[in-house]
Amino acid sequence: MxxxxxxxxxxxxxxxxxxxxxxxxxxxxxxxxxxxxxxxxxxxxxxxxxxxxxxxxxxxxxxxxxxxxxxxxxxxxxxxxxxxxxxxxxxxxxxxxxxxxxxxxxxxxxxxxxxxxxxxRYSNDDLTRIVFNYAKSRSYPVDIYSALLIA
Structure with missing residues (x-):
């Protein structure tokens, strides 16, 4: 889902x-x-x-x-x-x-x-995965470390 x-x-x-x-x-x-x-x-x-x-x-x-x-x-x-x-x-x-x-x-x-x-509530790991998955779905160049900083 x-x-x-x-x-x-x-x-x-x-x-x-x-x-x-x-x-x-x-x-x-x-x-x-x-x-x-x-x-x-x-x-x-x-x-x-x-x-x-x-x-x-x-x-x-x-x-x-x-x-x-x-x-x-x-x-x-x-x-x-x-x-x-x-x-x-x-x-x-x-x-x-x-x-x-x-x-x-x-x-x-x-x-x-x-x-x-x-x-x-979302954990920091959850928020990182959300940011990472969203960026990937929009073809934004992002690595997991960048997603962690944004989250």
């Missing part, structure tokens, strides 16, 4: 993707530090299932695309009110994938309706 480090999450997500492909309706919260791949993984999961709707709350509000089964909502902690989503989370009509850097901003009744995955 192109992820560095988050092996624990990937090992748990793969069976979940299969369940969702077979009609499962689990809701997911991906939480962790900025830049660790939450939104990327949300899109990978969604693409594995079917087309999806992606949005970030604007002024604390979101609009659900009723014609799309998979809904990705990034920065869910920005939402003004979580209560209107409870019936949708319970309805099993949609699969919601939420991303947040501020898990404390998500109320317990909301989070209890979701499977939660917590991303780990």
């Amino acid at each position: 192109g992820f560095i480090n988050q092996k624990r999450i990937l090992s748990e997500v793969n069976p979940l993707i299969e369940s969702l492909k077979n009609g499962g309706s689990e809701n997911i919260i991906l939480q962790g530090p900025a830049g660790c791949g939450k939104t990327m993984l949300a899109k990978i999961i969604a693409r594995s299932i079917e087309e999806y709707s992606f949005q970030i709350p604007v002024k604390g509000n979101i609009k659900i695309d009723s014609g799309t089964r998979v809904q990705i909502i990034d920065e869910i902690h920005e939402l003004r009110s979580f209560e209107p989503l409870y019936p949708l989370l319970d309805s099993e009509e949609h699969v919601f994938i939420f991303c947040t850097t501020e898990y404390g901003g998500v109320p317990e009744p909301f989070s209890s309706r979701c499977i939660r995955f917590t991303f780990d």
